[in-house]
Amino acid sequence: MTDLKERIAAQLTAVRDRSLGYTAAEDDLLVRQHSPLMSPLVWDLAHVGNYEELWVLRAAAGITPLRPEIDDIYDAFKTPRRDRPALPFLRPTEARDYIGGVRGRVLDVLDAVDLADPDPLRRDGFVFGLVIQHEHQHDETMLATLQLAGRPGVVRDGDLPPGLSAGPEEVYVPEGEFLMGTDSLPWAYDNERPAHRVDLPAYWIDRLPVGNAAYAAFIEDGGYHDARWWTPEGWRWRQENGVFAPLFWTRDGGAWWRTRFGRPEPVPMDEPVQHVCWYEADAYARWAGKRLPTEAEWEKACGWDAAAGRARPYPWGEQDPTPELANLGHRAARPAPLGAYPGGASPYGAEQMVGDVWEWTATWFDGYPGFRAFPYREYSEVFFGKEYRVLRGGSWAADPAAVRTTFRNWDYPIRRQIFTGFRCARTASPEER
Known part of the structure; x- marks a missing residue:
């Protein structure tokens, strides 16, 4: 299982590098809504960290919630995309700090978890695959948002x-x-x-x-x-x-x-x-x-x-x-x-x-x-x-x-x-x- 853990760690790093790359821009680009069809980019950024906290830290590892007060903000079913600019979402620096803190704890969980555990969330690293794929899907959403933004030189x-x-x-x-x-x-x-x-x-x-x-x-x-x-x-x-x-x-x-x-x-x-x-x-x-x-x-x-x-x-x-x-x-x-x-x-x-x-x-x-x-x-x-x-x-x-x-x-x-x-x-x- 060591090789699988190494592959999971590498994929976690790769997807996070991708997310941070798409949001390495001035705050105005990140907090603005470029289309009612899409969320502000910084909402997507913090959302992937909140999802990771919910599933890896809380559901799979039983860790006490880090920021339970933001769960409703980043619940995609509670607020339609067109209304998300009105939410008190984390600003870019705070969002990066939050997802970085979550990721550090996720890597600790990965080190300790038994990937042969029969629990379906932990078996074969399913929960890690869940959050890796979810973040990649939001990265693609970020690219669609950047296309709608029409800002040359960003992508x-x-x-x-x-x-x-x-x-x-x-x-x-x-x-x-x-x-x-x-x-x-x-x-x-x-x-x-x-x-x-x-x-x-x-x-x-x-x-x-x-x-x-x-x-x-x-x-x-x-x-x-x-x-x-x-x-x-x-x-x-x-x-x-x-x-x-x-x-x-x-x-x-x-x-x-x-x-x-x-x-x-x-x-x-x-x-x-x-x-x-x-x-x-x-x-x-x-x-x-x-x-x-x-x-x-x-x-x-x-x-x-x-x-x-x-x-x-x-x-x-x-x-x-x-x-x-x-x-x-x-x-x-x-x-x-x-x-x-x-x-x-x-x-x-x-x-x-x-x-x-x-x-x-x-x-x-x-x-x-x-x-x-x-x-x-x-x-x-x-x-x-x-x-x-x-x-x-x-x-x-x-x-x-x-x-x-x-x-x-x-x-x-x-x-x-x-x-x-x-x-x-x-x-x-x-x-x-």
Whole structure:
């Protein structure tokens, strides 16, 4: 268990460095609300420390609360994001001191804990995985907030591999059963469990996410002005909000431009489209003569190894993500060009299914058969129903620690500020089976 403790300690350090890096800015940027959709950045910073205190120090270790008076301030269910600027939240210096104090005690707990303890919070370090993934998710939220803030020079960029254009447009997934979800991945969330058999008919799924060039063709063909392609709810949303392109896109003469972390630039036509909501993705798929994949179709195409009769934790296999396999962990502040990761292809040949952009699916977020909430209902169960659509795959801003074939994300179908894109699917015809 020593190696596992060392890995947990390293991941705790890495995620905290990331959080502090995104909040290494003047106080005005951190305490201001840049959109009613998002919290002030400093709220997210202290929230991850409070969550860590609640679960590692109190729930797993039984330590007396450090700052019980701030619990309500950082309870995400008590105050909607739009109202959080009115809360008496910790200012930046105090927030950093608080989360640093929590982290020191968490590392003491890690040194002492028995990771073979049968208690489900402590076994295999689940509670540490819980807080590591939670903080990475808030780091991605911070990046979405910084994109909305539009302050240039705050978010670092980086280099990415070139794209490769060769390859089929779609890949074929034969009919048959596969094992969806997991019973074995130790840090998987409750909504990923239990593993269960799902039988699917044959289908085709896009080899790559839909790119900016293809999406621009949809716009040029009048896609935003033709109700045929939209659900009634989507068409109403589009009309009421005057939407005519992905968020952060603008038209300048004959060219499309986007604003990326405060800097205008031409839209790179070889990248996956991002900042589109479910309604936009669904409309494009209809226009293209296809549909969005179901969540089950997405997962099977991503990780099911039919020859071995088992699911892979990543499309390419067991190996942890590397820069050669996927665009994860904010290596650059954008999606990679289409076809940049042929080595990361799934068993069926689908590429870039992990990293670059979260991908909308056709499925409403709900529990799997036999679902049991753990360690608390508010992580997953309270969101079940027909309000939230499932997203899969992880974006360029998602960390490898919080990404796997079975990982499920969800959001309202109108959300565009998150780093979302999609790929299309279609049912195989009898002649193609």
